Amino acid sequence: MMRGRAEETRERILAAAEECFARQGYDATGVAEICEQAGVSKGAFFYHFPTKQAVFLELLERWLAGLGERLAALRFGAATVPDALMQMAGTAQQVFEIARGKLPIFLEFMGQAARDPRVWQATINPYRRYRAFFAGMIEAGIAEGSLRRVDPDVAANALLSMAIGLVLQATVDPDGADWGQVVQQSVGMLLDGMRCTHENLSG
Amino acid sequence: MMRGRAEETRERILAAAEECFARQGYDATGVAEICEQAGVSKGAFFYHFPTKQAVFLELLERWLAGLGERLAALRFGAATVPDALMQMAGTAQQVFEIARGKLPIFLEFMGQAARDPRVWQATINPYRRYRAFFAGMIEAGIAEGSLRRVDPDVAANALLSMAIGLVLQATVDPDGADWGQVVQQSVGMLLDGMRCTHENLSG
């Protein structure tokens, strides 16, 4: 019957917090506000979470885990590595549309990570996994002959930097461009410098 | 002669605020704390600035103006456009060293810009100038024959995205890499996709 009532309350708190954090930022969002939006009392809030920061951290972990899953899923859906990367860039359009207005929480995550050691720890490990993941893809691309013999770590870093920069711009200036398209163009241009062309294949 | 005593107070407040914001973030920094660090009373603070946010905004404007000047200065110091861009990337090393520990304020700026309309206005205009500036450089590069016929706007966007992403990473994880070097490698890789000739010796 009421099985999982507590669980549902937890989820409602998390959802409300996510929305508030995205709209106003972590500090500007009061616990009372989250509770009101979740239709839950303050008592319930502190029954399910020890502190406000705990909510933030759980949100962060879910977000990072979801991102990792999505990346991994797209990894094996394309024939060649450049294709896979372009396909990832292609999904950016949908991601931006879906996440519109919810994106500022990304900034919040970064900002907290730069200062709070706990948040930093929770962020940096997935981040390094992503970097290794991309480096692995580049390596595979070189092995399959679709990419030049670039340094995989450098290329992965360049790719990640661009991705981060694009997300940031889309966050701050969502109406400034068709970011979905910009992502494809930008990544495409970066890949042009890594693709294996006949001119530079054998030196 | 006490000429400029008020001016010096102002500067001390700004410097103290910059340091505090960088170390703890905007919200976590109290006016009292800024005053203490500046060796100034709260009365002096609110004599020179109407609100805490006004301090933040002036800091932001100075920062953006300084960045613009530095970019413009480097524009005409190189023979070709790719050279100029690589030279800009080269200065990143110094910038990161100098700004070490002062970089988190960049995140603060972005975070506020995503939410506060006034901060957004103060940020977006310089940002668009930078984008136009880079687009102009790319165009010049094409004209001088050192770059392929890429879309200048797209290329400028890619360049800016990468720059933003790199600064962000260096902010969150300053010890995670030799960012100065990473900047050069990443920008170099992007330029490889835009260069006209393939004289690059891939390492």
Added chain:
DNA sequence: TTTTATATACCGACCGGTCGGTATTTATTG
């Protein structure tokens, strides 16, 4: 003295978190 500049004391709003108590669900027992 009038104006400018800095200092001190203070206010009201607000915030994260606590606490004593209540409702609801689950387990136990007759």
Added chain:
DNA sequence: CAATAAATACCGACCGGTCGGTATATAAAA
């Protein structure tokens, strides 16, 4: 099954403390 006990989930008033900002006093300069 019903009755009861125990554990779980939730409520909302309240507290200590902080914060941005103000009011007012004082010192220096013009």
